[in-house]
Amino acid sequence: MITKIIDDFSISFIVEEPDDLLTLRRIIRKGDTMVSDTTRVIKQDKDFSRPDRGERIKIRISLEVEKIALDSVFDRLRVHGTIMESSNEAVSKGSHHSVLIKIGDSFNVTKKKWLPIELKLLKSKEDGFGFVLVAIDKGDCGIGKLKGTHLELMQNLYSGSSGKQYKSSFNIEGFFENVTKMLETTLRDNDIIVIFGPGETKKQFSNYLQKTPLSKKHKIEIVEGIDSGGEDGVYIFIKSKAMQQIMGQSKLAKVTSILEEIMIKAQHKSKKFTMGFEETQKANQYGAIDSLVFSERIIQTHDEEKVIEFLNEAESRGVKVYALDSSTDIGMQVSGLGGIVSLLRFSVES
Template identity: 60%
Template sequence: MITKKIDENFISVIPEESDDLLILRRIIQKDDKVIADTTRVIKQEKEYSRPDRGEKVRIRIALNVEKVSLDNVLDRLRVHGIITESNNESVPHGSHHSISIKPDDGITIFKKKWSQMEKKLLESKDQNVGFLLIAIDTADCGIGKLKGTHLQIMPNIYSGAGGKRYKTNFNIEKFFEEVYSALLSSIKDNDTIIIFGPGETRKKFANYLEKKSSKKKFQIKIVDGIDSGGEDGIYIFTKSSVMKEILSNSKLAIVSTIIDEIMFMANKKSQKFTMGFSETKEAGDIGAIESLVFSDKIIQTENEDKIIQFLNDIESKGSKVFSVDSSTDVGLRVDGLGGIIATLRYSVSKG
């Protein structure tokens, strides 16, 4: 999320991914004001215009928020409300309108007073930390962009190299150039590139990358122990203990550790964890939650407003809240555990 504070009441934001839309869903409340560019159909009163059709025009409006909702499982955010200001005199003030917010859409939010929890959500340092995962061997290369707990996999890049029994004029430098070109569209300053895969190809590519991008502001790490290239290698890495060690401060590693702790406590019949919304809410209502992990499944199966209010309530009490999706194994594991789990500060009797 890119943010810019204008004054004590106005903050401009640009969501960069689905996780950012969820953060905005938790921040934007009824009676806030949202300023954004949008489209609206305006009837034309020209001599030859059709009376039954209007023209869709691009306008900037200020919307007094009445309702906010996630659409299509975090792909976009819809803000409904009443237009209070616009840059087009044909747009009547007081009329209803809805804004659809997608990644890379900039908006400005006005609040009479920003809460500490809302400021904390916008200022999360982890949002700016990204990892590029590269699983490479002589045959192919898989590239994954990891931001928070969301993993985006790019199509495999194939080298065209033959097997050991075939003689080819394989040029590994050309293969590396293709991989490097694919990286340029995804990498940002302060990202970390993590390279793994079988054989020595990972080390050769790391050396190539160091020479090619000596002025770039990112780190390069070589990882041993992942002996698969391509997309399979990416998924193996995100499930591995090596991932937790290398990305120990990342959201994905933290969430993976929380899940492992809960499974251990479940086997020991401990009362210091919850699974499912009902018992998790009971623990949250008495301030017992230490860390909570939820997936988009819980938003689909429970009342959205109720879930958002619950998440904000427990975070305001000092609990740590993490969201996951089905792009990684940890997200699928949380789905299988009822869509929401939590570790507790102390034991709580269940049921």
């Protein structure tokens, strides 16, 4: 998420990834003011126009927030409220309107006072960087962008090397050039390129990248032991020990480590972990939680407002809170465990 402080009360936002929408859901509150571009249907008052139809126009409004809710799959955020100002005279002040926030949208939020937890959430988003995962083989290449705990897969690229008719004329540098062009459209500042796959192709591609401008802007890492290319290779890497070793400071690696520790404690019948909302909520009341992981399922199956209040309260107590979606296997694993799990500093009696 890109943010810019306008003054002591207002901040500008640009949404970059699904996780940003969840952060915004935890930041925007009833009574805040949002300034955003949106569309609204304006009834026409012309000869021969149908009274039941209008024209959808683009307007800029200032909205006093009354209600905010996440879409069920975390890819949209709906903000409902009362229009305070409008760029079109046909849209009256005081009328109600909903703004749908999606990836790529920009808007401003003004508050009477920014709470410490809200500023903390914003700072954690500013500090992040991403990994671009390249699972390359002689025949194809899969590219995934990992930002936070969200994985976005690009379309597979194929080299055309398969088949006897290509053996004498195949030029692997042409394939590498196409992969590099795809990387140029995917990479952001400070992103790290991680290359893996079977055979020697990964090293050849790394050597190719060293001769391009990308090598001056981005760190390049090669990972051994992942014997698949393409989309399958990306998924295998995400679940591998190699991912935790090379991306140890990433959110996904930290979450994977937390889940592994919870599974070990469960096998040993330890009580220093929780599963499910009620159990985790109780542990938080005692200040026992060290780390907490939740998925979209917890918001789908429980009262959204109560879940958001709980997450903010837990983080205010110093709990490390991580969000997951269904883009990775580990996100689906947390959903299967009730949508929320935590590691405890000390056990809490049920």
